[in-house]
Amino acid sequence: MKLITAPCRALLALPFCYAFSAAGEEARPAEHDDTKTPAITSTSSPSFRFYGELGVGGYMDLEGENKHKYSDGTYIEGGLEMKYGSWFGLIYGEGWTVQADHDGNAWVPDHSWGGFEGGINRFYGGYRTNDGTEIMLSLRQDSSLDDLQWWGDFTPDLGYVIPNTRDIMTALKVQNLSGNFRYSVTATPAGHHDESKAWLHFGKYDRYDDKYTYPAMMNGYIQYDLAEGITWMNGLEITDGTGQLYLTGLLTPNFAARAWHHTGRADGLDVPGSESGMMVSAMYEALKGVYLSTAYTYAKHRPDHADDETPLSCSLVSGTNTAADVSPRLLIAAST
DSSP states (O other): OOOOOOSOEEEEEEEEEEESSOOOSOOOTTSOOOOOOOOOOOOSSOEEEEEEEEEEEEEEESSSTTBTOEEEOOEEEEEEEEEETTEEEEEEEEEEEEEBOTTOOBSOTTSOEEEEEEEEEEEEEEEEOTTSOEEEEEEEEEOTTGGGTTTTOOSSSOOOOOSSOOEESSEEEEEEOOSSEEEEEEEEOOEEOOGGGOSSOOSTTOOGGGGGEEOOEEEEEEEEEEETTEEEEEEEEEESSSOEEEEEEEEOSSEEEEEEEESSBSSSTTSBEEEEEEEEEEEEEEETTEEEEEEEEEEEEEETTOSSOOOOOBSOOOTTSOEEEEEEEEEEEEOO
8 A cells, every 4th residue: 555644735536426226334434444244134044245346536735845746646445245144354455547657657746557466355254243343364465563454543545554464364363343442453473475476466566465574573552442432452573583663542522642662673664763643633513514624743753874963853754764654634525
């Protein structure tokens, strides 16, 4: 997935979005969330459900290197869900267009579609106990902390990506998301998969499966409702050789905050060091179905092998210098 860290962006177009089945659970319109579908209730025979989403549009930077250049965000995703009694499973795929210039460089704003990138994102099966505990084995899965990637961020689509392990392959995941106390834990061995071994390949711009190369790790979180509508969250990730991530946050209906510290990664897997950051976000319903949301993100990156350590400043991360990444955003979302 493309990481977005520019300090200020505007949604340029989201003209078309279609879900194959109606939403069965109401969610905050200005908060990141997966497509909600009606619950499968049959217990006497296997039940199947297909659902998906298509979006056409993009955004434009208001400042920086790509100022006033259009970046496309067109995507498609779909999945098949199965349930039989307490057993369940899902296979889910996703993909998006890739802008390319005349020299064949990918992810270049203000250019036309050069190709497509995509693959299987989730492929797992599991068992749900009577108390709501889910035990899942997977060939493709989202880690527990990946499920919280946008937790506490009310703005749509353009939030800062914290440095936890996200998409994984062979894994065991155990969670219980019911009640006032909730938890999720995921463990996976090291991943050695890349695009050369991909199940699906869509041409020279498709590097989707490269993300499945990662060290062995375990991550998870706990959530506790301090009061109605007020949730406290704590998360942890332990990796084999790339440090640990500590995460904490607080979520209310109109305000949220979170903070994190990674002891082994300064800028993804390839840059050893550390990262510390925090984010605050707020949302307000200005009119019926029209929400104003804003978020402010601050992250400090400290590479281990920086030639010259620069003082703390309010700027984008540059090269291997120590710097701060400050990303304020103000976005408007409408709901029907």
